[in-house]
Amino acid sequence: MIGLHHYLVVSAALFSLGMLAVLTRRNAVNVLMGIELILNSANLNLVAFSRFGSGNLQGQLFAVFVIVIAAAEVAVALAIVLTLYRLRRTPNLDEADILRG
Amino acid sequence: MSPQAVVFYLLAAITVGSAAVVVLARSLIYNAFALLFTFMGVAGLYVMLGADFLAATQLLIYVGGILVLLLFGVMLTHKLYDLDLRTEVTQFWPGLIIASGLFAFLVVVLVFRIQWAAGPGRAPAATTREIGALFMGQYLLPFEAASLLLLVALMGAAMIVRRRKVA
Numbered sequence A: 001m002i003g004l005h006h007y008l009v010v011s012a013a014l015f016s017l018g019m020l021a022v023l024t025r026r027n028a029v030n031v032l033m034g035i036e037l038i039l040n041s042a043n044l045n046l047v048a049f050s051r052f053g054s055g056n057l058q059g060q061l062f063a064v065f066v067i068v069i070a071a072a073e074v075a076v077a078l079a080i081v082l083t084l085y086r087l088r089r090t091p092n093l094d095e096a097d098i099l100r101g
Numbered sequence B: 001m002s003p004q005a006v007v008f009y010l011l012a013a014i015t016v017g018s019a020a021v022v023v024l025a026r027s028l029i030y031n032a033f034a035l036l037f038t039f040m041g042v043a044g045l046y047v048m049l050g051a052d053f054l055a056a057t058q059l060l061i062y063v064g065g066i067l068v069l070l071l072f073g074v075m076l077t078h079k080l081y082d083l084d085l086r087t088e089v090t091q092f093w094p095g096l097i098i099a100s101g102l103f104a105f106l107v108v109v110l111v112f113r114i115q116w117a118a119g120p121g122r123a124p125a126a127t128t129r130e131i132g133a134l135f136m137g138q139y140l141l142p143f144e145a146a147s148l149l150l151l152v153a154l155m156g157a158a159m160i161v162r163r164r165k166v167a
Helices: A004-024 A028-052 A058-088 B003-024 B028-048 B052-076 B092-113 B128-136 B140-161
Strands: none
Touching (some): A004 B092, A028 A058, A028 B003, A028 B052, B128 B140
């Protein structure tokens, strides 16, 4: 019987992999992919709790809002990455040190 | 194993395996295409959880929108003759230790420590009508705020990438 715990483990794996991408990748677009993984894992948790928990739809509604915010986030983040690329000719995050004192 | 369990394990394997490719493969194009399978696997898991509307939304917005945007980002931040779109990895082993420690911690706490209160649950049923009614009724204000947020974010993104005239 597939229960809540199975989904929680899948979601934890997705979260950890997204964290790994955020921590280790140099490319800014790749870090964004990691953030998308993290948001997806949060959504999976919300939907799983909506299914197995109190039985109302609030979790799924919240997941819709998370998707909306992910879309907005990715648009703004890509704009920043493109501007960074135009300024420094690099997509790598560790070379974006203009603000370093 | 019941058919349901077989499908679940298949979807979970697709999701987690392609997420691992996203994180570990060197080529940015491989990363982006593996992300496609991760999103589809998550959409399949939503279907298994009885969230049909959310599965369709996931496919439309993540696969149709966000993934295409990310591919644009990959293409626009590399020189066109730079066919080998590779990305380097920094501090891989500390990151791996932190991420696997996080995973172990989450599994121990979420699965073994916490006794989740068993609710009545929700039998899989069509959700679109109910979600629409909730958006237009009880959650109207957050709904409008989200649409405003999208508008502001898209306008802001357009403003940020606009080429400024060199004074």
